[in-house]
Amino acid sequence: MLEECLGVISFEDIGNEFGVLCRNKPVYMLPFAGRYRLVDFTLSNMINHGLHTIAVFTGSKIRSILNHLGDGKPWDLNRKTRGLSIFPPLFDDVKRRSCDIYQYHTTEEFFVGSKAKYVFIANPNILSKVNLTEVFEYFLDTGADITVVYKKQNNGKDEYINADTLIIDDSGRFVNIGINLGSKPVFNLFMHMILIKKEVFLEIIRAGMETGENIYFKQAVANYKNMYNINSYEFKGHVEYIRGIKSYYNANMNLLNKEIFNELFLEGGTVLTRSEDEPSTFYDTKSRVRNSLIANGCIIEGRVENSILFREVKIGKDAEVKNSILMQGAVIKENAVLINTILEKYVTVEEGINIIGIEGNPYTV
Amino acid sequence: MLEECLGVISFEDIGNEFGVLCRNKPVYMLPFAGRYRLVDFTLSNMINHGLHTIAVFTGSKIRSILNHLGDGKPWDLNRKTRGLSIFPPLFDDVKRRSCDIYQYHTTEEFFVGSKAKYVFIANPNILSKVNLTEVFEYFLDTGADITVVYKKQNNGKDEYINADTLIIDDSGRFVNIGINLGSKPVFNLFMHMILIKKEVFLEIIRAGMETGENIYFKQAVANYKNMYNINSYEFKGHVEYIRGIKSYYNANMNLLNKEIFNELFLEGGTVLTRSEDEPSTFYDTKSRVRNSLIANGCIIEGRVENSILFREVKIGKDAEVKNSILMQGAVIKENAVLINTILEKYVTVEEGINIIGIEGNPYTV
Amino acid sequence: MIKSNNVVAMLLAGGQGSRLKLLTQEIAKPAVCFGGKYRIIDFTLSNATNSGIGNIGILTQYKPFELNAHIGIGECWDFDRITGGLRILPPFMRGTKGDWYTGTANAIYQNIEYIDSLDAKYVLVLSADHIYKMDYRKLLKYHMEKDADVTIATIEVPWREAYKFGILNVDSDNKIVEFDEKPKNPRNNMASMGIYIFNWDILKYYLKKDDKNRRSEHDFGKNVLPMMLNEGNKMYAWVFKGYWKDVGTIRSYWEANMDLLDKNSGLNLYDKDWRIYTRTKHLPPQYIGKNSVVRDSLINEGCTIEGEVNNSVVFSGATVEEGAVVNGSIIFSNAVIKKGTVLNKAIVLENTIVQPNKRICKEYEDDICLIEQGSVSIEQEEALYA
């Protein structure tokens, strides 16, 4: 049934919360879990639940996503009539480019031309394994025009400050979207997933453009809430909302928790990504690896603890790596020490160098 | 041997010479010859001569080329390690985006990372079947650092005003690039094809960026001409240089000349494009088609003369089409008349309507 | 994947098609050209694609080079997938012995492992010999609604021709009560189209049982389906409405091509929602000359028509020179009809050059003449007859 649904991957620009990590790429292209990009999770979840036509609104930093998605082959999206559509912004309207309503408007032809009856919109910066088949059944069973997905969180005082809150009434009907300012621990995190009838989607886009009142689709939904039957679906699984370096670091480290790891990787379908054909990882005689996730293609001669190693990382003899994330191709030479640090792609830490970040506030190199 | 060469497709922005035809797409995406886009010719020629790694610098109107090239499958460019790279401009530098040196500079990694030793740059707005294998052999045999391709034209007074002129000495050595102002009939049209050693290419890019003196690669070549061995290759075949509506119209109409048609399509390798799987064209009992090129998928019940019909055009009973170009899906209803006109995609001319342009200056609808 | 497509299509494409004579001398019947740009198998393959079938196995055995080259990796029908997609399934060896496919059922029997590996729930058996457009989803839906073990697609044929077909006798609910293979006195005109949908577990059981029966020819129509009916399985007939033609003889092949020129034949190639896909040849548009006449004809890419073409189907890259006249004919790819030659009801094979100023085949004659492949000039007025 989800074959009748268009998948839309679209994000809100959350600025420069990531420093050097996002200088040349959008947040959804951040490497994650040793071999993935954030966007792989949303894309794979859509595919695993039978969505065959997927549109990616890239935002202005296009090159990295073009390179990653490429021909769509790893996701079997290199199809003739369906498959992957990539929509970069129109350059002529740089001012309005970050506003999703405008992006949808300029690609109206794509939506109108498709035979699909429904549209499912998701934000690739939020990782989860929401059972989209279940959401879709709920949407159909309740006869909703729009179903939004949320997760009840109980750490709203410490985390998720400024994240979108879904306000619903007792029957689960949509009331509004607010912002969590941390006043209460328990709140409903709006997961930026919207399932909507295509005709309603198009009506809202047109109304949004015509009135000029809305620049974000979620705003428009809230504004027109009385015109449509909007309900909500509660997701009970694990959610990672990547909003800055800290949440990015924590989301990676959370994978060392077996339950979270299993939920994200082993349940509810495979996460697909581009393979780089590395061989297995080699552990040398003197390697000591503990409680770590290690991607393929690494050569480990030193000590690694509580860390995530991406592909092709090399750890030299007697080197020590702790509580760190090492991106693809990072090299730690002999006797170097790396603690509480995020190391960028292909960075080399020379012999004997120590890099030590503060616990809970990782240093980024 | 051309396997050791990177193909680069890059163009100069020639503004709004095309009116509505190029509102949403770059010039190289103009439909041509019933089923092609201009860019197909340059791309296919590169592939037919063994270039396996091709970079397309898209310019700012990206969506149409992304949609056309897609996964690169029709050109067998959906390869793992080589194949197609698409480089849209960086949005952050809108001002400098039309300058090719800057574009090459921002993708230096791509050039440096490739194992290729040579770079071949071509402009997709210039159609020809230059034998690249021969150009490459000439380049190697003469030990050149750079070889540029030109065509001796003898209609410089009437056509090709403002086109680039290649100035060479008697031995064919590069002297400069000028502009044809129409003072002499015979001039050397610079075909915007440059074959260059990769190391020299990178040197020129870097020098161009560092000194800030050059924004176009061809300027830089001229400025540094004394540092390198630059020679020229004369092409003797047919050239179409699409610079405006008139040259676009003429280039299409020239295909009704069998010699030109054969040279562009039947000699020197197949022109590849995306197939749209139309059935054959059906000629009804009362159709009268004369001296015309007809793409597949058309249904013709009326009269067609000296015209180019793209895919899926419908010509109704007793309709008359003459000296016209009808793009994909155009519909001419019963008794309508269309003369000296370029009809855009999916435009319908209603029953009995007459649209008549001026000879030699086609009307665009 | 959480949701896998649980229908596996098995396309029988091993037929030699010897009644098509010259047309199948070098190639398997499913690879024979049809309709200006297609091959016969394209119709079934495109039906599968358009019906959303994700897995299709193609059973080949007879001269498969051209068929394999045509199918390639299946990208033309969008079957070049990493999971599922199209697989060509020729016979193979187990241990030291190997078996050729000895019948339609045996071909499926030998590929039980393939179907099992795809976790199939339903198996759709297709043949590559027919020209038709069918949404197999409708057949599957009917099969599921009836909770059937087997559902057979049927079509009403004219009563006078019913004796040529496998006829299904059904009750008021379309439940099959009897098979009547080429009956002398048909009691029904509902003919089997050779398209079956089975519950895989049940089919597997009967394939294994049939394989043990030494007297069986291992054919669906003759052996497996009657056995299943005898043993009380729920078998239904689903009635297909639309164009359907078996192109098993030169005459029916010619007729089916001519049907494409008739707007009322029921076979519309121009429907964008049900494209017939084929391997593209990357040819430029067709050129129609200054003095040419083209009427009631299908002309394909790459053709050059400078003469006269009436009621004909002309394949890619063919040339009809000035003064040549082609009537009621089928001209295959890259054939050349030289100046002044007149053809009537001819089938001109690929790459044939028909010499100038000949009159080939009599006018108003009912025979269809085949003009041989190779650049040989044809001197005699008639070639082989069907």
Next chain:
Amino acid sequence: MIKSNNVVAMLLAGGQGSRLKLLTQEIAKPAVCFGGKYRIIDFTLSNATNSGIGNIGILTQYKPFELNAHIGIGECWDFDRITGGLRILPPFMRGTKGDWYTGTANAIYQNIEYIDSLDAKYVLVLSADHIYKMDYRKLLKYHMEKDADVTIATIEVPWREAYKFGILNVDSDNKIVEFDEKPKNPRNNMASMGIYIFNWDILKYYLKKDDKNRRSEHDFGKNVLPMMLNEGNKMYAWVFKGYWKDVGTIRSYWEANMDLLDKNSGLNLYDKDWRIYTRTKHLPPQYIGKNSVVRDSLINEGCTIEGEVNNSVVFSGATVEEGAVVNGSIIFSNAVIKKGTVLNKAIVLENTIVQPNKRICKEYEDDICLIEQGSVSIEQEEALYA
């Protein structure tokens, strides 16, 4: 295309490999797993890709399901091309009779049409049974420089083992003067690697000639090459330097896996310029637990290692539970070694669950034990011996 790649590779992948026992019970030898994530055939396929070979035909015949599923449309090796690319070539029928491949030369003979259709100038014959990295362009270049009719890739083997191989006796220019098949008293230690490059027109002539010889076994080594030498063709030996291993027995298979753990073996999998490609399984990174020890081992994606692993190769998705110890072993995909169990020199087949607290295989024993597939607990101390 103006320039077509004029080399066609033909990869013989029909072998049963019966000396690999349990490993080839269900699958063809080229499909046997190797080196943590590969199958044996991956090495030859990747060599072909990395050597810029554009056309490759894979000759299969024995239990091809798993091999076919592994190869798919060839996209992992970048062979999913529209023109050329990879084609699987099983035996087929001509007219009413069909022939299985009866020998290495016969397999090529039966596919003469395929090679002709690609307009081949040279044919590179490969076998899918060896572990090695070779740039076939060097072989071709040598062949062209020598203006040879045939060039055979050879490798120096230890003198004491030369009697096991096909030995080539050559003159000072490396021109072959004599074939010496498994000689008792070898006069040379230059062994044929089973990799040949032929000029296609010459090979075609001899394949046809050999086919007519009823006493021939239609084998390259035994029949075709000696005949060509007798008839005075220019045949050269090209000497390959590098790692090469025939993995034809359990022992050589085990040794070749262990070679991967030795930095000095000459087989470097980490060379980015010569990747060995294989079908990816889309698994997450491996997890190494809080108390685990991993030494001198290759561990692949999707593994969970909570115990101790020494000198071993562990395939994707395998689990070594806490307290389990794996020494000098090869653990196939998704096998589970339960708590407290100790393995020495074992090969654990796919999906096998090895029960807790067992000691399987004796320490310091030279035998290699195979632990069977299926979730059966292994009670006895030793399983099958090689």
